[in-house]
Amino acid sequence: MTEASAQTSKLQHFPVPIFATIMGLMGWALAFHAVPDGMPLAGRLSSGVMWIGTAVFAGLATLYLVKLVRFPEAVRSEWNHPVRLAFFPAISISLLLLSTAMWAHFPDLAKGLWLTGATGQVVLTLAVVSGWISHRSFEVGQLTPAWFIPAVGNVVAPIAGAQMGFVELSWLFFSAGVIFWVVLLTLVFNRLIFHDPIPGKLLPTLVILIAPPAVAFSAYVSLTGQVDGVARIFLNAAYIFAALVLVQAPKFRHLPFALSWWALSFPVAALAIASFRFGGLTDSDVHTYIGYGVLVVLSVTMIGLIARTLLAAVRGEICVPE
Template identity: 25%
Template sequence: MEHRYSENLHSPGAELVQKTLLQKLSALTRFHAGYFRISLSLCAQALLWKTLSAADPRALHFILHLLPAAAFDVLWSFALSSLVVLCALYAIRCACRFDCFKAELGHHVGVNYLFAPWASALLLLQCAPSPFLRPERPAYHVLWWAFAVPILVLDVKVYGQWFTKGRKYCLSAVANPTSQMTVIANMAAAAAAAATDLKEIATCMFTVGLAHYLVLFVTLYQRLAGSESLLPALLRPVFFLFFAAPATASVAWAAISGGGGSGGGFDTAAKMLFFLSFFLFLCLVSRPALFWRSMRTFSLAWWAYSFPLTVLALAAEKYAQEVKGGVPNAIMVVLSLVSALVTVALILFSAFNPALLLPHRDPFLPQPSIPS
């Protein structure tokens, strides 16, 4: 009887089942927090077009009126679905391979994208179409706390690690462009809080994010050759986060100082942050050779282009509402359309190249190694 049981285990059917399970486990293990850049990009697009439709700028009037009335609801639902699916997959991955999650917590790139799902949720919360999720409603406050507290916990974990764990985890050794995700998450939380009566908390989140950004920007600017912060060529699209952080800060400060009105709070400080973001954007796009090697083959890293362009377009919309004129409107229109086209192109590339989204050798993937 034992011999028959052993034969069943080694039968072709059993081996096929085992191989299928191993393949699924391998694919699940290759899934990591970096995939939340997809939901972050889609949620930012939802917020951008909600803002544009509310402001109804003349420069985009012809485009907005061509869209069906339910277009924004479809976009918001699509962004929400992507976030829910990615969160579910990541939760399953953590349950099945908790060792991979622990490795990600100590990885100089992976830990930064743990901020992304919470930032995505806060962006969606700001543009929710449901009347039950308006800023004055209790549900908005409850969800804000649910999404902001994990950001604060990660802040304490990451910042404390830099202060107390010695040379291996000091900022000068592990800083890289993805480290700016911590700044972006804090600014997203500040902007969402500013829409309510949580002004003091919004200012607190903004202060923490800004202080970190000032130190991080100088550290990245002066980083040494050969340090761990240097990324492989495949990951160079994340350099776009250099202008995403000040753009998000510009939008957050406009919300804090102006009570969330369209353009009404875009004061001198918000303009300075927008100008810094736009300057860094011009510096990067003027160096296309920097990104050439990463553009040879489609990869998850390409999604790093979408969110920065979208949030810069959002800041440009706020600026155009405050400073009337042809140039601000032209900047807003170009950035909005480019961000939308880039996002659509990335969706199509992802749909037609799903295998390239889960490569066996992903530079973002922290150790331990995965089964092939």
């Protein structure tokens, strides 16, 4: 195979789940931003990671757009894939997270990004859910926690949207996200308890269980401006799922690296952010310390994921057919 044909093959197999890396990077930036005042280094790290994530998103989005133009059948194949279908909203979620990270620095640009991401989230959520309930049937074994991604996107939108003035629209997104989370949570636990275990390659997606309630806490607080019983339910649900995942963590040790490992990043970031926000709003030092602990775990995880992804890219292990 010539070098040109090899590059063409890689582009054809450029996977949509790779946008989970942007969710992780933006989550990391927002986690640093959520650190209590008095730590200038955290602010600088937040800005640095935000710009790195922005550059990576621009590059990945360009490559996937080229793939869409040159290999529409390959994109259609991903759309029809029972697992990869759920990763398409990771593109619009990345825009929403980017707008959230930029809100403090460039409010006008952040609003434009939010509107673009919110529009994309509406379109992709409707398209993905329509795909789920279409005439084709899915098998129980094809259901994984990755199916939470569209729901997570809807609860991400209100975090910045409420601050930007899109209050009613943010409530709409929040309602949709929570409803889909509850429905999918039931389906996922039915699959986990009564059917075959999740394949090893997709086992890291269990960490996504943490994301919906953790993000829902931050969204609810942004919408209401208070920490009440509902907010506490969301936060503590996130802690419960984190404990469940922690018990399963030893199973991850001997798994080979795959892009699914990036499922570890954003949920952990969301938990750190929620802990910092709860600690700040209720003067709870315990939750603030939990936030610091989770941030350390997140930072170690992110450094490992970045290093392993770069190594896999150099070895040609990323853009390959399944």
